[in-house]
Amino acid sequence: MTKPHPSPRASRSQIRNIRVDQLRNYRLPLPGVVSILHRISGLLLFLFLPLLLWLFDLSLSSESSFDRLVQLCQGWLSRLVLLGLGWALLHHLCAGVRFLLLDLHLGVDRIAALRSSVAVLAVSVSLTFVFALFVFGVL
Amino acid sequence: MAIGSRRVFVGAHYGLRDWLVQRVTALVLIAFVLLVAGGLALARRLDYEAWAGIFAPVPMKLVTVLAVIALCYHAWIGVRDIWMDYIKPAGLRLALHVGTIVWLLYCLVWCIQILWSV
Numbered sequence: 001m002t003k004p005h006p007s008p009r010a011s012r013s014q015i016r017n018i019r020v021d022q023l024r025n026y027r028l029p030l031p032g033v034v035s036i037l038h039r040i041s042g043l044l045l046f047l048f049l050p051l052l053l054w055l056f057d058l059s060l061s062s063e064s065s066f067d068r069l070v071q072l073c074q075g076w077l078s079r080l081v082l083l084g085l086g087w088a089l090l091h092h093l094c095a096g097v098r099f100l101l102l103d104l105h106l107g108v109d110r111i112a113a114l115r116s117s118v119a120v121l122a123v124s125v126s127l128t129f130v131f132a133l134f135v136f137g138v139l
Numbered sequence: 140m141a142i143g144s145r146r147v148f149v150g151a152h153y154g155l156r157d158w159l160v161q162r163v164t165a166l167v168l169i170a171f172v173l174l175v176a177g178g179l180a181l182a183r184r185l186d187y188e189a190w191a192g193i194f195a196p197v198p199m200k201l202v203t204v205l206a207v208i209a210l211c212y213h214a215w216i217g218v219r220d221i222w223m224d225y226i227k228p229a230g231l232r233l234a235l236h237v238g239t240i241v242w243l244l245y246c247l248v249w250c251i252q253i254l255w256s257v
Contacts (some may be wrong), residue, residue: 007249042217049214057253059190066187093172098164103162 006106031117038095041088048085086131093126161216164209171206193256200254207250211243 018026028036043049045052072078098120103106107116133139175193182189193199218239226232 017174039221041216042214043221046214048216049242052245053249053253057256059187060194060253060257063187066190092171093169097169100162 003108007009012062015025025093029114030121034095034098034117037091038099041092041095044088045085045092048081048088051081052085082135083128083132086135087124088126089129094124094127109134157216161213164213167206167209168213171202171209174202194254194257200257202252204252207247212248215239215243 055069057072058065058072062065097114098107101116102113107113130139178193179185179189182192194203219236222232222235222239226235
């Protein structure tokens, strides 16, 4: 009689997507943070496209509408919205460049991927800070 | 076609094309952002004259339209992926897909109208 084999199917661990209520206990690695922020920032830019186009329209229509735009951007709420959209664009851009490099098989190993995700966060936050200086009239 | 005892299922192959289009449009958009940033750097000031001056020449209008077409295609693939990942009811997903396409096309036409008003 042959020794009974454990079925390979039974011994293999089941990999499943986690549920929403398991998110709090799940430690997402930094490249994962960059990835989900890439998705969130992209969706934000899509949802705010009408606002961005309206601002683009104001900026180009005439000198007086340009002045109206400048006036509009003085308020605290509009400054916060501008800052949020500025971050979304800068993060989406930086993370996107990282993904393009990964597609070229550059920096695919674990350490390099971790380093580049730190770099993306550092560069996008720094650029957002410079943009914030501009939005709040320091620059 | 069969390999071993398993049937090989093949898809419509639009996945690879969309994957590639998303990356090509990304490169177009990066180039466009650098172009506008370069224009602002050359102008060295940010008033109406300088800003409108960037978009006044017809070649720049055409390049901008190209960039907005790239933006719409890029956004379509990305947003469609988000709907496909999180929205399960077929009717709602279809409605969101249709809404996204119509909305992006509207934005494209709107942007062309804005550009030619300068």
